[in-house]
Amino acid sequence: MRTAQPKTKVRTEVAIPDHLRSFLADVNKLIAAGDEATTTESDDLLQCQSCYGGLSDPAQGTFSFTFFPGEGTRRKWLFDLRASDIAAIAANTMTSLLLWACPNPDCGSMFASPDDLCIDCDYVDDTPAHSIPQGSHATRREWALAYYSLNPTAHPLMMIGDFNGAPGLGKALGNFSLAEAAALKSEAVPDAD
Numbered sequence: 001m002r003t004a005q006p007k008t009k010v011r012t013e014v015a016i017p018d019h020l021r022s023f024l025a026d027v028n029k030l031i032a033a034g035d036e037a038t039t040t041e042s043d044d045l046l047q048c049q050s051c052y053g054g055l056s057d058p059a060q061g062t063f064s065f066t067f068f069p070g071e072g073t074r075r076k077w078l079f080d081l082r083a084s085d086i087a088a089i090a091a092n093t094m095t096s097l098l099l100w101a102c103p104n105p106d107c108g109s110m111f112a113s114p115d116d117l118c119i120d121c122d123y124v125d126d127t128p129a130h131s132i133p134q135g136s137h138a139t140r141r142e143w144a145l146a147y148y149s150l151n152p153t154a155h156p157l158m159m160i161g162d163f164n165g166a167p168g169l170g171k172a173l174g175n176f177s178l179a180e181a182a183a184l185k186s187e188a189v190p191d192a193d
């Protein structure tokens with residue numbers, strides 16, 4: 001399971017790249033023309049190669065965008081703009097955005113608010129790692145019983161995965177069937193569900 005563990009974002013002023021400005025200039029024209037794509041609430045009715053967005057708050061007239069500043073989609077900027085901001089960007093009188101940067105130097109993603117979470121950096125995987133039995137085992141049954149005593153909650157498929165992932169074990173001791181793995185779990189952990 002992944003649990004949020006937010007890191008403090010860094011207030012950062014970034015220059016608006018040309019291709020983003022030209023996209024927002026197109027959006028500005030659509031807004032001026034009353035195009036449906038700018039009057040309908042959506043996440044993605046406005047799109048170009050490197051950016052998508054839509055009207056996120058009709059009452060406030062706020063648009064939300066996701067922009068990919070580099071190669072691929074891992075690094076992204078998420079930001080909100082009023083129609084007046086979009087007009088100012090189109091007119092080149094607004095040339096930068098004030099965003100909140102993820103502090104991970106390898107990440108480069110930026111957000112509208114210091115409370116936004118970076119999907120790549122603000123979560124920790126707290127699934128417990130399984131312990132692998134050490135030493136030598138004469139049979140795979142012996143290995144499985146040792147495994148379950150270390151990992152009493154592990155599902156039989158998890159046991160098989162860990163067994164298969166340990167170099168040389170399958171070759172030395174033969175492979176488990178699921179039925180065998182489940183039976184050994186019942187033997188090792190009789191109280192398990």
Ligand SMILES: [Zn+2]
Pocket residue numbers: 102103104107108109118119120121122
């Ligand atoms: Zn990040």
